[in-house]
Amino acid sequence: MACETPPAQPPPGPPPRPLLWRWRRNPLRRRTDALQAWLGLGLLFAVLVVAPVAAVLVGDAAHRHYEDTARHQALTRYETTATLTRDTPRHPEPGSDEEKNTRYPAEVRFLTREGRTRTTQAEVPPGLPAGNEVRIWVTTDGEATEPPLSREQIRSRSMGWALLAAIGVALTGAAAHALTTFALRRRNLADWATAWAETAPRWTTPT
Template identity: 70%
Template sequence: MAGTVPPAQPPPGPRLGPLQGPRPWRRRLNPLRRPTDRFQARIGLGLLLAVLVVAPVAGVVVAELAHRHYADTARHQTLTRHETSATLTEDVPRHPEPGSDEARLARYPAEVRLTTADGRTATTRAEVPPGLSAGSQVRIWVTADGEASEPPLTREQVRSRSMGCALLAAVGTVLTGAAAHAVTCHVVRRRNLAAWERAWAETAPRWTTSG
């Protein structure tokens, strides 16, 4: 109808800025959330952050220490071992699949005779290719005493072993954090059960009706 006065409207409220509106990510208060639940969540978050920080650091530190150790070992082996010729004193068994890739990589223990650095004749057992007959010449690595040994560690072996130690350190850190979290959850769960039993012991008599 013309001339009708519209009903009064409430005054407009203040306009909210982009940072003043509702925030869906804000945690809502849960009346059933216990203090131990908050404690457990904080411990879990703390352990996660600690593992994310400590694991890489532990890996780098252990890799450096392991590299120094294996590099020193390789240098010592280079100084105390050398490659020499030796003579087989017995026949070496043949491989079941001669000519195969496995046969080319296979090694069998056999007795060999060699001359040490000081001129002595010595015998030792070394890993040699299969199928050789007595009297054959082989190249082996020996110590200064004439004992057969492995060749010195190569740079690739030093690097791979150092990286393996670093990986083990990082995985160990993660497993330690997981174990600490599991122990914490177990302790909190036992405390919750004990608190629930005490609360039930106080509440149960009120629910019991006399006959």
């Protein structure tokens, strides 16, 4: 009884090669190899050009936005003296650097610009007894709030948006490179399988 010849299995795809291999002329280089190399170089160049431009544009827009916000805050907020209506909690580590930066919500009473007495919640240092006076920022509506944005805050926030814009461009370029590489690799594997399907019968057919 004759043994049946098992169907030919396609060999594994070509092993990965160093990036510079795609730049050298040789019989094994495919058109997709050169295309992938040029696409990678083009995307890298685009990221290097676009990222700084995006950072400058976004940073400038953010800086103008926060400057407008700070001007509006300066017109609608003011600093005043308020009186604590009750003791504030003591910090568990008195005298520490953490205590100096810690603030607790507390009820305070103050006079508005119109001479009316208002009570609100404000963030105050720990360990203050009732009746102590503190400086707080309030809105024209009489609610405690944060002081207007400082120049340092405007600068740091603008730089943060600029950095995010540059990172976004870089991630977009990386994603585009990954997608094109994936598509070209699938095409290479499909071409490899097609070529093997045409060649395999000549290797496996008994003479």
